[in-house]
Each structure stands twice: as C-alpha cells, then as structure tokens.
Amino acid sequence: MPAMLGVIWIFFALVSPQFLSARNLSMLLIELSITATLAVGILLVLIPGHTDLSVGAGAGLLGGIASVLVFRLGWPAPAALLLSLGVGLLLYLGMGAFIVRYRIQAFIVTLGAMLAFRGGFWLVIRSVTTPVVRGGESNLYSLLTTYYLPPFAGLLLAVLVCGVLAIVTVRGRRRRQAAGASVEPGELAFLRTFAGAQGILLVVLVCNQYRGLPLAFLILCAVAVSIHVLTRHTPFGRYLYAIGGNEEAAVVSGIPTRRTVTTAFLILGGIVAVTGFMATAYSGASTTTVGDLMELDAIAACVIGGTSLKGGRGSVLGALFGALIMASLLNGMTLLSVLPETKYIVRGLVLVFAVWMDVSFRRR
Amino acid sequence: MPLLEARQLTKRFPGVVALNGVSFDLHPGEVHALCGENGAGKSTLIKTLSGIHPLGSYEGEIRVDDRPVSFRSLQDAEAAGIAVIYQELALVEEMSVAENIFLGHEPRRGPWVDWDEVRVRAVRLLEQFRIQLDPDIPVRELGVGQKQLVEIVKALAKKSRILILDEPTAALAETEVAILLGILRELRSAGVGCIYISHKLGEVMSLADRITVLRDGASITTVKASEADIPGIIRHMVGREIKDLFPRDRPASVGPVLLSVRNLDAAPDSESSARLTGIGFDVRAGEVLGIGGLMGAGRSETLMHLFGAWGTRLSGEVELGGRRYDLPAPGESIRRGLVMVTDDRKRYGLHLEQPIGYNLSLSSLDQVTRNGLLDEAAETLLDQGFFDALRIKAPGLDAVVGGLSGGNQQKVVIGKALMTDPRVVFLDEPTRGIDVAAKLEVYQLINRLTAEGRAVVLVSSELPELMGMSDRIVMLHEGTVGGTFLPAEYDPERLMAAAMGRTPVAED
Numbered sequence: 077m078p079a080m081l082g083v084i085w086i087f088f089a090l091v092s093p094q095f096l097s098a099r100n101l102s103m104l105l106i107e108l109s110i111t112a113t114l115a116v117g118i119l120l121v122l123i124p125g126h127t128d129l130s131v132g133a134g135a136g137l138l139g140g141i142a143s144v145l146v147f148r149l150g151w152p153a154p155a156a157l158l159l160s161l162g163v164g165l166l167l168y169l170g171m172g173a174f175i176v177r178y179r180i181q182a183f184i185v186t187l188g189a190m191l192a193f194r195g196g197f198w199l200v201i202r203s204v205t206t207p208v209v210r211g212g213e214s215n216l217y218s219l220l221t222t223y224y225l226p227p228f229a230g231l232l233l234a235v236l237v238c239g240v241l242a243i244v245t246v247r248g249r250r251r252r253q254a255a256g257a258s259v260e261p262g263e264l265a266f267l268r269t270f271a272g273a274q275g276i277l278l279v280v281l282v283c284n285q286y287r288g289l290p291l292a293f294l295i296l297c298a299v300a301v302s303i304h305v306l307t308r309h310t311p312f313g314r315y316l317y318a319i320g321g322n323e324e325a326a327v328v329s330g331i332p333t334r335r336t337v338t339t340a341f342l343i344l345g346g347i348v349a350v351t352g353f354m355a356t357a358y359s360g361a362s363t364t365t366v367g368d369l370m371e372l373d374a375i376a377a378c379v380i381g382g383t384s385l386k387g388g389r390g391s392v393l394g395a396l397f398g399a400l401i402m403a404s405l406l407n408g409m410t411l412l413s414v415l416p417e418t419k420y421i422v423r424g425l426v427l428v429f430a431v432w433m434d435v436s437f438r439r440r
Numbered sequence: 441m442p443l444l445e446a447r448q449l450t451k452r453f454p455g456v457v458a459l460n461g462v463s464f465d466l467h468p469g470e471v472h473a474l475c476g477e478n479g480a481g482k483s484t485l486i487k488t489l490s491g492i493h494p495l496g497s498y499e500g501e502i503r504v505d506d507r508p509v510s511f512r513s514l515q516d517a518e519a520a521g522i523a524v525i526y527q528e529l530a531l532v533e534e535m536s537v538a539e540n541i542f543l544g545h546e547p548r549r550g551p552w553v554d555w556d557e558v559r560v561r562a563v564r565l566l567e568q569f570r571i572q573l574d575p576d577i578p579v580r581e582l583g584v585g586q587k588q589l590v591e592i593v594k595a596l597a598k599k600s601r602i603l604i605l606d607e608p609t610a611a612l613a614e615t616e617v618a619i620l621l622g623i624l625r626e627l628r629s630a631g632v633g634c635i636y637i638s639h640k641l642g643e644v645m646s647l648a649d650r651i652t653v654l655r656d657g658a659s660i661t662t663v664k665a666s667e668a669d670i671p672g673i674i675r676h677m678v679g680r681e682i683k684d685l686f687p688r689d690r691p692a693s694v695g696p697v698l699l700s701v702r703n704l705d706a707a708p709d710s711e712s713s714a715r716l717t718g719i720g721f722d723v724r725a726g727e728v729l730g731i732g733g734l735m736g737a738g739r740s741e742t743l744m745h746l747f748g749a750w751g752t753r754l755s756g757e758v759e760l761g762g763r764r765y766d767l768p769a770p771g772e773s774i775r776r777g778l779v780m781v782t783d784d785r786k787r788y789g790l791h792l793e794q795p796i797g798y799n800l801s802l803s804s805l806d807q808v809t810r811n812g813l814l815d816e817a818a819e820t821l822l823d824q825g826f827f828d829a830l831r832i833k834a835p836g837l838d839a840v841v842g843g844l845s846g847g848n849q850q851k852v853v854i855g856k857a858l859m860t861d862p863r864v865v866f867l868d869e870p871t872r873g874i875d876v877a878a879k880l881e882v883y884q885l886i887n888r889l890t891a892e893g894r895a896v897v898l899v900s901s902e903l904p905e906l907m908g909m910s911d912r913i914v915m916l917h918e919g920t921v922g923g924t925f926l927p928a929e930y931d932p933e934r935l936m937a938a939a940m941g942r943t944p945v946a947e948d
Contacts, residue, residue, distance in 0.1 A: 248816075255817035309813050311805040318802055321791040328749050328788045329803045329856065330774040388793060 077380070077397050080430060084401065088408035095408055098285035104407045105283065106221050109292035110354045112399035114370060115377035116296075116303045117347030119395050120340040122378055123307065124319040125387025126175065126182035128341075129371050131348050133193035136367030138164045138349040139356030140197045143206040146217055153208075153215035157353060164349030165342055167193075172341025176334040190371070198364055207361040220295070220357040224288035233289070234280040238273040245269045292354050299347060304392040306343075316340060320387025376423075377402050380430040401430065441506050443468045443633040444489070444522070444602050449500035451484055451493060458484040459498070460657040466602065466633040471624060473636045473644040473665070476654035477677055477847075477875035482637050485654070486604055489635075490524045491517035504602075523595035524604040531579045531587055531594075538562035538575035541594045565593050569623045585616035585735050592623065596632075603627070604635045607873055609643060613735030613901055614936065621647055639875060640902070641670045653677055678877055686908025687880070688728070689887045690927070694911070695725030697759075698895045699746070699778070699864050704756035706745045714754055716742055716919045723864060723895045728886060730910025731899045733939050738919040739899045740783055743866045747780040748773050749788075761863060774803055777863035781853050781870055783899070789853035792842035796834060797823040799841050799852050804859040826855040831881065847878030854885065865889060868899045883909060903932050917941040 088095040114131055121128050138160045145156035171189055175182050208217040225233065245265055252259045259265070283289045307313035315336045318326040326333055355370065356362050379385065380401055381394025405426060409419050442465040451459040459481050466472050474482050487493045489502060491511030502509055504520050511517045514524075531540050538559050547557040562575040571589050579587060588608055595603055605624075609617045624634055624647060638644050644651060645665055652662040653676040660676045704719040716738050723729045733739050744750030746758065748768030758765045760776050773779070782788035791799055800823045801808065808819040823837050830851045834844055841852055850870065857865060867886070871879040886896050886909060900906045906913055907930045915922045915938035923938030 251815070251817040252820070255821045305813070309816075311809055311814065314798070314802065314805060314814070317794070318791055321793055322787075324788050325790060326802075328747075328770055328780065328782055330771040330860075331802070332771055388791075 077382075077394075077401070077430070077434070080433070081397065081401055081404065084404050084408065088404070088411070092408065092411045094411055098282055100407070100411065101282055102224075102286040102290060104403060105279075106290050106292045106358060107407055108400055108403040109290065109296040110351060110358060111370070111373050111377060111403050112396050113296050113299050113347060113354065114351040114374040115381075115395040115399045116300050116392055117344045117351070118371070118374045119378050119383060119390055119392065120303065120307070120316065120344050120347075121172075121182065121337070122320075122375070122383050122385065123316040123387060123390050124337050124340060125323070126337065126340075127375070127385065128182060128186045128344060130171070130186040130189035130193055131344070131351070131374060132367040132370035132372070133190045133197060134164065134167065134345075134348045134367070135352030135355055135370055136362070137193045137197040137200065137352070139208075139352035139366055140201045140206065140362040142217060142353060143208050143356060143362040144200055146208060146215065147206050147210055150210070153217040157217060160353070161346060161349045164345040164352070166345070168345025168348065169338065169342045171345075172338040175341070176337050197362075197367075201362045201364070203364055205361045205363045208357050217353065218357055218360070219291065220354050221290070221292050222357070223291040224283070224286075225291065225294065227284040227288050230280045230284055230289040234276050237276055241272055241276075242269055292358075295350065295354065299350070300392055300396060303343075307392060312336060312339065317388055320384075320389070322388075373402055374399075376427045380427065380434070382434055398430075401426070442466060442503075443470075443505065444635075445503040445506070446485070446489060447501040447503070449485065449488055449498055449502070451488055451498040458657050459488065461500070462654070462657070462659045464652060464659065464662075466635060468601075468631045468633055469628050470649045471628060471634045471636050471647055473638065473648035473651045474654060475638075475641070475644060475651060475673055475677055477877055480654040480677070480875075481657040482654055483606070484657075486524060486606060486635070486637070489517070490514055490522055490604060518598065518600070521599065521601040522604065523598060523600035523602070524606070525588070525591050525595055525608060526606050531590060533580035534578055536576050536578055537566075537573055537582075537590055540579050540590055541565065541575075541597050543594070545598060561597070562593075565597055569593065569596075569626065571619070571623075583735050585612040585620075588612060588616070589620065589623075592620070596627075600632070602633050602635070604637075606637045607639065608636075609638060609640060613733075613737075614903075614939075615734060617643065639873065639879075641673055642904075644673075645670060655679060674876055677875075685880075686905065687883055687887065688909045688911075689891070690911055691726045691890060694727045695893055696762075697722045698725050698761055699723040699897075700757075700759045701746065702757040704742075704745075704758065705754040706741070706751045706756075707754055708751050710752045714919070715751065716745065718920050719756070719916075720921065721914050721924070723897055725863070725893045725895050726890045727911040728890060728896045728898055728909055730906040730913040731897060731916060732901075732903065732906045732913055732935060733916035733922070735901070736918075737916040737922075737939065739916055740868050741919075742916065743780060743868055743897065743899060744782070746773075747778060747866060749780070774860050774862070777861075778866070779803070779857040779860050779862035779864070780866040781857050781868060783869035783872060785849055785853045789856075790841050790849060793840060795838045795840055796827065796832065796844075796852055797837035800826055800837075800855050800859060803856055807859075822859065826859055830855050830885075847874035847881075850874050850878065850882070854882070858889075862894065864895045864897070866897045866899075869901065870898070871900070871902075871905065903935060907932070907935070915939045 094100050118128055118131055141163060142156045142160040145151040145159065146153055171185055175185050209215050214222065249259050249265060280289060307316060315331045318329065318331055319333050319336060323333060352367065356366050359366055377398035378390060378395045380398030383390030383394060402423065405423055406419065409422065444466040446462065446464040449459050449462045462485060476482050488498050491514050494512045495510040509520055532543065541562050542558050546553040547561065548554055559575060566573055566575060571593065573586060579590060608620060612620060627634065636648060648665045650662060651665055651668055651673060653660045653673060655677060700722050702720045704716060705714045706716040707714045719742055721729060731739050741750050746768060748770050760778055786792060797820065801819050805814065808815050808822060820837065827837055832848050832851045834848060841849060870882050889896055898909060911927065913925045913935065915935055917939055918941060922941055925935065
C-alpha cells in the first residue's frame, strides 16, 4: 500500500509541479481530514461485520442543521454545532439499537436511513444554499476548515507529541519487561519512534511553509488516535473484532454483543456529525450535494486499508492510508483538470485494483 | 490387486516432515482403519491421497488399480473414484436431501436438471441403505448424524469405489453409529474399499479388517484387526503404555450444592412448544455430574439454556451458588461463576483467525483492564500461565488458533473458560475428535477442577467415558430425565435403556 501511494505521489509530482507545493499539500491535508475522519468512524461498524451507507447523507443533514441554526435562526455557532452533534448521536444510537434488537441487516437499515437523511437534509435547508456563517464574518463553524495553527504553536505541539510518543514507548517496554513478556529489540523500537517523530515534524514543517497546521487535520488526528486506542487497547475494541470474527463464539464468551455494536454506531454518529461540519465548512455552505457519495469513499478507504467487509479485520492505520490514497487521487486529478467523468472511472478502478493487490499479497 | 496403494509417501511442510515414507494399501471390500494421535499424519495422508496436496508437492507414488495416478486436485481424485467425507460437513443447508445428494452432478435432460430423476434416484439410494430420511426436507432441519448419512449417500451416488471417512462417528449418537456401521459393512460386500479414521478404538476393532497405526508421520505397524487388541494399538499410537483410560479420582466427600435445577421447561423460542420438560438435578462442589442421552435428547440444549445461550425458559427453578437465576445470559453466567465449553468449538468456542492469547483472555478482559485500558503486559502474563499449565503445543501465544490441532484448540477453549475462575464448569463433549493423549489430559484436568472444589457437568456421547468420569449420571430422553444413576448402578444396558425411555428392568 505505501508503494501504491508512492507511485501516485511521484506520478502527480512529475506531471504537475504544484502537487508538492505547500499550499496544495495543505489543501490535500484538509480534504484528507474529511474523508479519513469518516473512514475511521465507519471502521467501528465494519469491524463487527456491519456497514453504514447513511454516513454521507447523515453528514450532509447534520451539517445542514447546524447551517440553518446559524444562518437562518442566528444561533451562535458553538450552540448550533453542539445541538447538531446531539442529533447525530441520537440518530445513530437509534439506528444501532434497531439493527441489533430486530436483527435486520445494517445494509438495509442504513440504506433506508440514507434516503431518509437525504430527504430530511433538503427539507431542512429548503433545497437552497445555506452558508455556515452570516455576512462574511467567521465563526467556529467556518473556522473548522479555515483556521491554521500558527507555525510556532504547530512546532511546539509537534515536539510535545513526539515527547509523549517516546514516553509511551519506553513505559510500554518497561511494563512488558517487568511482566516477563517479550519485547522487540531496543534499536527497532527506537527506530520506529524516531521515524514517527520525523514524520510528524515533516508534516508540520511543510504546513508551516503555507499557513500552519490546518485545524481540520488536528481534528482528524484526535479522532484517529482515540479510535486507534479504542480498537486496540480497550475491551470494547477486542469485542468489536470478536463479534466480526465469530459472533456466536463472542456471545458464548460472555461478550455483550448488542451493547457493543450499539455503542459503535453511537460513536459513529458523533463522527458523522463532525465530518459533516468539516465538509460543509469546506464548501462554505450547505448545498444539496454536500456529503454525496462520501459513504462510498469512506468504505473504499477502509477496504483499501485491509478491512474485511465480513468483519473481524481492519485497522485505523490502514483506513488512514486508504483515505490518503483516495484523497491524493482526487486532489491530483483536480489539479490536472481531469474531467469529472474520468475522475469517477479512475477512482473506481484504483479501488478494485488496490483491493486485488491486498488480497493477492495476503494469499502468499 | 490393491484398489489403492501409496508407496513411500513423503510430504514436507516448512519445518516439519508430516509424512515420512509412508506406505499403505487398500483392497476391494476392505475397511482399513487409520489410527494415530492428532498430528500423527492421518490428515496429511488423506489429503495427499485425495489430491488436495497436488502432484509434485510430495514424494512417492500413488497407484489406483495398480496404475500410477497423478492427482492435481480433489476433482481428479473424485474422477478416479475416491470420495472423502470430512468431519466438517460440506452440505448446502438450504437445499433438500435429494438436491444435496446430486449436487454438482445432477441428472440432466438436455440443458435442464431432471428433478424427477433426482428425487427418484435419491429415494432409491436411501432405500438401498435403509436410511429413513425424507428426501424433500432441507438439510438444515437434520441433526449432525443424519447429515453425516446424507454425506455418505452423496459419495455413493458418485459411484465412488474408495471412501475415506474422517471421524465419521465423532458427532453421532449410539443408534446412528449402528446405522453407519451397518452401511459400511454393506458396502464391503459391494466391493467398496474404505479408509476409516476414528479415535473410537472399540468401533475400529469391530469394523475394520486391518489397522494401520501412524505416529509422528511414520507408519508404525499394520495389523489384522482380528489379531490386535486395544491396549496394543494405544501402545503403538502413543509409544508408551496408558494404564488407566479414565483416571477419575472420586471424591471422598462432596461440598454444598452449587447448581440446582428443578422442573425446568424450556423452548427454542417463545412461540415454540417445550423441547425440555421437567429437567431436574443438583451439582455439588467437588463432583462430576455426567449427562448422557442420544443425539437430540436435549443434552447440549440443557447446558446451553442454563448458561443463557439457548432458548426461553417456560417454567422451573434454577439456583446458582444459592441464588435464584431466572434470566440467564452468558455474560451474567460468567460473572456468577458458571462457564461453558461448547461441543462445537469452531462455531461457538474459537476465533480461528486470531492468536491463542486473544482467545484465551477474551472472556476475562475485566481482570486485565486498568482505567478502561487493557494492560497488555498483565494479559500476556495471565495467558502465558494458562498456556503453560494446559501444555498447549504451539510456538507461542501469537500462534493463530486455526493452525492448531484439534486437541490443542480444545485446550484453548477450556483455558478461556477456566481463566474466568468459575465455580461450575459445563463441558459439552470435551474430548470429541481429540487424540488419546489429549483426552487423558482433559480427564486429569477434570480431576484437578473437582479437587479445587469446583463442580463439573460433563456431557458425553461415549458411555465408557461417561461411566469412567462421572460421580453421578443423568440420562436424558427426549428432553426429559430418563433416569439418574450412582456409580454402583452403572451398567451400559441400563443407561441405554434410560436413554431410550424404557424403564430399567430389574436384573433378578
């Protein structure tokens, strides 16, 4: 997968010199943040073997509710976002509970929800463009994709994060050693941490060449780290994989399967809302097309990243990679003014090709 | 002239020699049994003979009708008349018995399937082997034993001359075993050759003409069944003597009642009629309660229901650890100290694609969670303790469970259950499909559990095991208690009579 990403980046860098410019990379980072946040969210329901087709329409709807509250009713942005977030949590909690209670396939329920959300969205915004802010100022809503962390603050944050990373690595190794468990060689752990720190610094330095770290990217980082910890380091995460891998065995093992899946949908609801806010802010207003096909981009990102639609397999890191591939493709093709028709065809082919490669490598 | 002959087969996997110069032959009208512990090379031999390990991946020669053959796939072997009936059944649940029998080689009229012919021929085959099955009902409605019979008829419909049966009776009740063995004897007179793999040596002795024992990938001996005895076979299999097959240390005294069941009625769901009626028994600390009965008598359902994974309770009083327990659910049962090892370990017991450590701790994550986060160091330590105590044979905790042998998989399931520190342990067919040495380890484990003051409920289809390991036996018959027996009253005929619903007749 990294190889594929490399090929895509080198190709675009060669044919379009702007691709690697700090400005474009910053834009790419914001676009990535929107797709990847949603991908990481949908991962939570893909791992236990469910799916969600409604997230694109849901993102549009929840962004739309916030826009209407701000633009038409004059609410302060934080209150509007909070209310809309609450609506998102409620909707997805209800959907998750319905799916597990009546054992109806998530595909069907969320397909229905997709249509209903789309209709609800247009109803809410009365099918007219509804800006995220009144009269050209800026508010918390519009800042989601227009605020950049000042260069100095970005650097400080990067150093802080690197420090935390190093401390967590060292403490984890000590605990394992104290418990008598095996640890990877110290050199390898150092290299891994060092490479991670380098990556973080590189991103900050590139962004600082333009305006600094985009706020949207920080939101992605926060969501991705949280979900990573949730899936890999909590009982809840173990249960998600157990349900996806073998639900009957999960039940007999005493896992609260219904509660676990419902919780996954609840968290997804929150992430859909946040994604909706970012996507709407990025286009400046709720238009009837915000959120279109975003569910497919998110699912595609997860699948490219090695997630199994049958459940039981998938990781946050994989989903991020997948999202980066999809976002890079779209960004690069837009730079080259590729026709929209061609864009769709290329993205479709790359999706299938990437999964085919993943599957054939796995079989070896 | 042998029907099938293998000469000096050697098959290597990375790091292991699975078969080491094994020679084997099968004559027409012969039942040739293959015995050996799990990992002895039986499965590899079958897979090589049936084309799953294709030509070129092994050394040696396979001959059918004294001509060398080269199988590149299972289909090649089937074309040569070899049919394999696996432990894991390969039937389509939604299709009828007749459709399954002819799946993949349906009789045709022009381009269309001739459904009348399918049915007629299915009926004829079922009658020929005196199997009482409705050819039109979907396979999903059949029990495991009946499915096994369908599987065999399916092989016979392909005009197979060589049948390979891998543990065909592992999931069968005694009556079904009798039907199956009857069919195999009939096939013998029809000139079909059978390779028969089973851990049930009594069955092997009564059915087989010759017995070949494999150990560590090598053929140890081939003997005529009429000249062999079970202790001798076991000695060859394990390379040492096993004196006592059922080493139960019966307790001098037992503790308080840990689980009490009275007048239990339960149904699959609230709309169905009761499948279990009037079930009642007590289980005391330090004892093994055995539950026997024929397939479909409700043994697994009883355990699954009490554990909270099957059906709806219609009435009855259940007390666990002295407290009423009316609405069982697996999570709650485990918290209250009741745990279950199910009979179908691949379906209910394991996450096959995950490592051993993941499986072991799955029911006990609370023990290793600090502030909401898993303490992976503590988890590894806990896993390692059970891994060592159960003597699981694997490279380490990171080994994927799907790659382990049946006995080691079973140890993982048992380890997962025991890690929850239960007071009452349900074991449903804990020794099914595992080898003699692993069985012995399970029996020793049962002794250790009761010595620690835990209670064990053991469900088994094998009467010798049930009699050997239980301190009391409840025989179930059609969802109700057919009789309860103390060790002094153990007698296979009386137990079977209770299982068949007949009142035991006094002997004098």
